[in-house]
Amino acid sequence: MKQKSTLFILLAILFSFTLQAQEVQYTLISQTTSEVVIRVDFPNYYETTPVEVNGEILYKLAMGNAYPTEQLGAPELLKSTTSIIVPEGVQPTISVLEANFSLVSNFNLAPSKGRLYRDIDPSTVPYVKGDQYLVNGFMGDNQGVIGTPYQLRDFTGVTVTVHPFAYNPVQKELKVYQSLILKISYSSENSVVAKKNNVVFDQIYSRHFLNYKEYSNSKYNPLTEEGELLIITPATFVTALQPLKEWKIKSGIPTTIVPTSIAGSTAAAIKTYITNYYNANNLAYVIIVGDHTQFPYFTLSGQTADNYFTEIAGSDNYPDILLGKISAENVDQVTVQVNKFIGYDQGLFTQTHHASFCGIASSEGPGDNNEYDYQHIRTINNLLQTFTYTSGYEFFDGSQGGLDASGAPNATMVANALNTGIGVINYCGHGDWNLFVSSNFTNTHITQLVNYEKLPFIFSVACQNGNYVNKLCFAEVWLRAISGGKPTGAVGALMSTINQPWNPPMCAQDEFARVLTDATPAFTKRTLGGISFGGIMKMLDVYSDASTARTWVLFGDPTMMVRTTQGTNITASHMNQVAVGATSIVISSPIDGAKVTLTHNSQIIAQGVISNGTATLNLPTTLVQFDTVHVVLTKFNHNPYQGFFEVNTINQPYLVYSSHQFNNSQGTAETAPETGKNNKITLVIDNIGMLPSTNVRCALRSSDPYVTITDSVEQIATIAASSSTTFTNGFTVKFANNVPFGHSASFTFVITDDLESRVFSFDQRVLAPFPSSGNIRIVDGGNSALDYGETATIMIPIENLGDASAITGYTKIESLRNYLSFFRELNPVNTLVANTIQDYGFLVSVKPSVNTPRVDLIQLTYKTGGYTYVRTYEVGIAGAITSGVDDQEVTSLKIYPNPTSDYCSFTIPENITSEKLSYAIFDMYGKLIIQNKITENQVVVDLTTTAAGVYMIQIFDGTTPISQNKIIRK
Template sequence: MLTLFWGMLFSETTFVSAGNNGVRVISSSPEETILQFDVSRFDQTQVTIDGQKWHHIYLEKEGITQDKGEPALPVFNRSIIIPNTALMRFDIYDAVFQDMQLTIAPSKGVITRDINPATVPYTFSQTYANDRFYPENIVSLSDPYIMRDFRGITVRTMPFAYNPVTGTLRVFTSYKIRVFSDGVDTINIMPGSRDSISRAFQPIYENHFVNYSQYRYTPVSDSFGKLLVICHTNYMTDILPYVNWKKQRGIETELVNFTTVGTTAAQLQTYIQNRYNTDNTITYVQLVGDAPQIPTLSSGGGGADPMFALVAGGDNYPDIFIGRFSAETSAQVTAQINKAIVYERDLNVIDTWLKNALGIASAEGGGSQGDNGESDIQHMNIIRTRLMTYGYTSVDQVYDPGASAATVTTNVNAGRGIINYVGHGSDTSWVTTGFSSANATNLTNGRKTPVIMDVACVNGNFVSITCFAEAWLRNANGGAVTMYASTINQSWNSPMRGQDEFNELLTNVSAFGGRKYTAGGLYYNAACRMMDVYGNTTGSDGVNMYRTWTIFGDASLSVRTTTPLAMNVNHPANISIGQNTVSVSTGVANTLVGITYNNTLYGKGYTDGSGNTAINLVNAPQTAITYTITATALDRITYVGSIQQVPSAGTYLNVSSVAYSDSNNNLPEYNETGRYSVTIQNIGNATASDITATISTSASGITFTDNTESIASLAAGASVTRTNAFAFGTANNIPDQLSVPMTITMVSGADNWTHNFSQVFNAPALALGSVIIQDPLGNNNGRLDPGETVTVLISLANNGGAASPAGNGYLTCSTPGITVNTGTAAFTTLSSAGGTNLSFNITASSGMSVGMVVSLQFNATAGAYTANKTENVTVGLILEDFETGNFNSYPWVFGGSLPWTVTNTGAYQGTYVAKSGTITHSQTSYMETTRILSSAGQISFWYKVSSETSYDYLRFYIDGVQQNQWSGTVGWTQATYAVTAGTRTFRWLYYKDGSVNTGDDCAWVDYIVFPASTAPNVYNPPQNLAATSSHAVVNLTWQAPASGTPTVYKVFRNSTLLTTVTGLTYQDLAVTNGTTYSYHVKAVYSGGESDASNTVNATPASNPPQNLAAVAGITVVNLTWQAATGRGEEERASRDDDRAISGYRVYRNGSSIGTTNSSTLSYSDTNVVNETTYAYHVTTLYSNPAGESAASNSVQATPTAQTALEAILGTGTTVNSTTVSSPVNIYYRYRHGQMVYTRAELIASGVFGPLNITQLGFYV
């Protein structure tokens, strides 16, 4: 056996046979498929568990079992096409294996990416005590499934088996599996067959089914997939450019208003299913709207758009592609569709940025964790090598430690075609780099928008918040064009396999020639491979990841991998009316060609291997029109041209051009007079006479002052241009980019023709931007502080296409304590894309509280155009620096094993600093506080850590989502995070793993600057409510709240208000013995009342005396007992003295023989006969209300006759002394003051008990 080392992966390669690892199809037919499996080598890494050496083994690019505590063994998963209705079985034969001694470590199970795998301990299952090979069966078949056009099944085989007792690893180096039909199945059957397949799914079939090339239909007439756009009603107009562009490309596209679908995710799922059932050409579904507008399904606690794709069979493989333009405003829809259109239509030879990529990786994983045992950095380096080999010019390595948000911003703004991320994630950031939603929103990369493949937790959690992926997509000035991001915590291993597949699809060439790459095809194909390896059954890790991995952006987007090249497109310039076939050549295979007119698709086709196609026009207009012809292909410059359709006989008038002009800048704008010059041509074969042309529009804001033009005659084939044929005026308040439909009607005799066109008009579009505080006359810290007069600057931009008039800006503020000294600022005309700063002056009263939120209302008005914005600023810093020496400045909450403390040693600044609790192994200590933000902002703080590197961490959370973590020795460092508006909870947690103490073993936090916010009203409840009960009474006690000063307390019995008190006790006398009552207490404050305290139950009862005892004498029995609990003197209310215990009743043989008062706890029964046994019990007597308790314990006693006289020595004084006198030493002891009694005398005097003298004597 030869061993080699891979320095890159720190693993050892073991060779077991000649050749290569792999799976190949020996033969495949509708009845059976035979697969050959070969293992020639495997990789191993060593780990130490409890001082012993164990090993993890891997097969490159294959899966590994993830059953916690079971041996972690590699697994082959291969999917094959099977007959539509057959029941499938398998045989294994020609198996060859080797045995070797190698200890195999267990799997840690499925670990999500919010956990560092290094912190998860190994566990060993019962399998490790069994003297047999695991697994017992190395082959299994999944349930059949349907992937749109085909029925499939997954062959799962483990070429390794392990005996833990003997430490034997069995390696199956070669074997065959025959999968054959054996009867009729009932699971996921396909009753019919197709004579064509969806072209968009062909790449998935090729990569997913190993027998696809043998099994596919011959010949195949690939069908064209349809795009279904389901849009919220608010965005039906905004989405039209996207719908029209897809039609122009040659994709049949249908727009559906969501109101016609329903209101729920279940109704949407049913609608998509029904549409697919009636029209299985549907390939893409694009949703338009955020979760509140277009609801999603749910899986694993997160949104689950991909579940809409499961429309064929009951399996988990997608049958269509689902994308989402998640938007809450029209502007957000427009931003996303514009990027998609520009990406597909406008990129050309100058876009060299497409050849650059970006890789980001955490510093975690590896060894026993990661797909193929790869760490995140190793995984990303493999992807980088693949991309560079393919032809990418550069692939950035932005890896922890040291990866920064600034690096990401710089590189993305420079242009990156592909971004791969693997690491921890949060709702609003990549933990590696700290790149946040705010950073994504502020990107300025323009048209250089990347495609992102994201392996991280909750980056796509769009249901509950505006997530990280949405920030990338909604950025109108850049960001990303599409992103694949998860709505839940992703597992560690399985998405890495999907990311590998994504990049392999991106960089490989299909055996069938050029391949049509779409975002949906890349993303979903990657997910299918992930399910092949990590499970395709419901509940498996692979399926859980697929269902929540969401396509943000256009699922039908044609993804580019390099700078596009031009195509040589040839087509006729003219065709005759009624001609239904158009021949097109592009010189490039698999070019999609679309022919449209007026946003209607009339013809489409793909070019063949030579780049040629003949396109049939369906239901073409029988009039003279000009078609738009569009050709798109992988990594090619999009071609857009025109084809004129002309009549074959008679007169036919057509407008060949319309030119706008004015006396200003010859751009159509608001509030001006414009003119159209038109060229009219006669494309028929007869002369037209007495021509009248009239222009009209249905839009408001446009008024024609000259709308007709006359032409005496126009010969066949001739044209005439009339300068300034029509004139009109535009209103002074039309919106920017208003698209106005125009119609020119031409009449000649009994014939008439129309020409339709649209004109876009420019106007100002004012927008107020960010606010800057200048306080040079104050402390010059750039903030508004109490007592300061400051200048407030706010930027004003004109984002419209036309210059604005001059105007004024205004500032108002209704916040008490703020005086607006200068509330008006004039500005001159703003050019298109121009801007200025508006300057105002305000004063903050010296009496204003630090941290108070000030609401500034801004307005800018220029003619009929306005902009408004409300900006919230804080008076002073909302600062927690712990300089009070305690946690009283903010409503802190503590948890974990021990609370944080404030210490006066080692502060970042000042004297005091917060320090984590002194915890030990497997414990935590956290502090948290909640703030309410009326607008987005940021939080910053300084931290210091001294802990075991990579095991014990300081972790920071926002709303329960980890933002970052730090371990080892970290000096004072500042951290800053963007925070969205709303109620936000910030938590700092120190975590220790199961062993090892290093350094000071703690973390410190200081100088926390909160965003503009307020603390929630905290009404803490009373603490530690307790109840005791007795006869007809329940006594309640509690402690004051942890903080705050209540005015009163409300006492509730059985959830009904009982009374209100000011103290910390209450005695409930209105109760009945034997009834159980429930109590809670609330604290009432001047601003509200708290939640309920803990609830206690009490059952009042009359309590008997305790520990009754009896001692018998001669004709006497003496009884003693302890007082009954409750209602004693110390428990009486001053107004209820007569309600305490009134006495005790003594019973002999069940009959009352006497009573005592409440202070007498004994009784002598002299009415007894010697040698007779008596039974006694005692009860407690109460008054007001009168009552008697149950019996005490019962005792028996037997008085006896007098026995022999015994001398009893009383208590006296004892003296010990020694006299030493040689030769005789005398030691003596004497007692004096002694009294001697007989037993009878003592008993007669009421003295009883043990009365024994063992010895009395004198010693010399």
């Protein structure tokens, strides 16, 4: 129950690497039109927990990404599951191509208690051995079980289930698998095509299906557009929902509001309407509006099951759309929630709390992964800290150490934390329709909150928190909360309408955290719906728990991009006015990856993505004089840009930049220019005015230090009205031979005619090498260390980490303390293409004068073109102990994670106790980027303001550098 400081983050990062190493891992080996081959690697580490059953000590098993089989009375084995895409209509078969395992004798495996629900404590349920213990054979040895095919939108998927262990209860032998290679075979002439793909489901597919990348790259061109949002509501709420519709459209999501008078008056009729709308459109999201008396709901087996609306394609339980609920009884309650969603989306609210987490849990269990509730939540908290979360709270029943204070938490503690500011809450424990049992935080406490604008989103594994029928449930109070006219409570909550089981929702909650913290480059969008239903799909893969999936209701806006840190403002520039008939507009912004949306009259007319500082969007021909077009740029953890331009008839010449292309010196198009090369540039300009432009002059300018323009001007006598001209290879640019890796050069075109001059700017990424070197090793035919009088070879990997070739160069190697003699100091290095490593050997001998153990410093200088790289290594002679602070040893100063996207951390070795420590980060050309004092052994580095590229971090004792390492910023 203590707030976490940023100094704890390294432990969490170390945890994440350990966790990944201890999980079941799946690798796609190959895929053809008739088979998929996958490899499964099981971690060497697995956990055994003793339990006493009738005086006998038995053991429970646990392993990352492996889950209990829940077969009552049977030995509790584990299973792990992945999904793959197969052609529609096939019945796949599976075969084991290779299996590696070992046997453990005299192992007493505990029986399963079956599937338990959260209205009971698992510790009160006894272990009972069933008749399965009489079977003299290995249970769980059916490796590679294919599940029933299911439909996830356009894709047919099947689960592949494996077992890390098999067990013979009579012989008490445990078979422990290390790896498997499986072949899934099928025969089909059907192709696999995703007709309804969009950004959010593209990312869901990429996590859910092991082989999705193969289809997305080779079978179709993935769409970059957003899916559509359908809002179904009683007619009385339509006007209150209009601002949400307008904002969603402006931010790039086509949105339609349909009253229930059209969609239907029963749940079945509304589902039919949603299905028909899905079949006719690229529907991704649905929001249903109203409490149980305003909006019809499904009751399946006596359970309120809103997510049944999502089951559209196929006859399975996998959600094909992302569903959210705005529960409201009147217009005011709708307005409160709409204002929350818009304010959060637009970055209008306070944002200092977004990087703070809160975990609340009981001390009961164990459940999924053999974790007690508090252990489960602590695992999630640790994972969050490997991402952008830098502070947080733990409120656990009992005294669990860490951030949790002794004793049981209470509602006041939780309220104080919320009022201070929390970005995300994960709860796991008992619950009811009006409270978290752990902490006894109730509906009343929510209404008393003063967390103005500091709104978290909540994932709750608990009973009944979302049971909204005939009562004002916990989730509804969180979303409706307002105090003094200001929004309080929460901005979203995933909560159940039923008594949840113990294991399955814990599996889903783990996946929520994994999706939220997914740092892969392609994972650019994190919507509340994508996170929630991504976790539910994982749970369906593992546990096939349709009841939990259908009844876990998302209260909130499923399209909302969550925030995990304070947002960065997006800046952009563009023309304020375009002519009638203009065919395109250029939007410039330094925020690469930002999505650009143009809207007119509440319709999306163009979309694009900022790349290399610009996006060129085509304009429709339907725009007329005096039209206003809105421009919105959005990106994860950024505050959107909102602007506009006007369309007007221009009764004069009006020249605008249209496009440009970098070509090589022979005039052939290139994807990007390269350091040290000459390039020609082709320019296209348009006259969008109603009169011809005369005496047109185009000048290319740049103040970039790495750019020399040798041919800067092109001229033409006339450009006719409403036409364009192309200056093919009209400009010549030379890039210096030492352009830093990751550098973008800035250019402007000044276009002048008899009437006026106009300036257009763009940035261009320049490809460049990044010379570096790896760890040294001694090759001597003996102990891999230098001894008195010995001659050996020092091997050093020479690296090019850049995106252009490092041309033929040389290395110089020298002994700085004169204990070693190199047979040749200068050595040629061949051309290294981008992102390659080549080992080079340097023959060396220990000088005869060295007769006591010594540590020498070897300085390597690598010269390639205009780049010079220098690194110093420590080398021990005759067993001399190195200091541990040369740049190689503090490469064991391990940077986590590396590569990184926003934050990284390192630890100062305990043997360095100076009070004058500091660190500095330089770009590859030596410019100082960041400098700070070091006051703790564990250090967190904030790289959110730096551009993508490779940097060098140096540790200083006073003014003396004592270590260094590379940091790769994605």
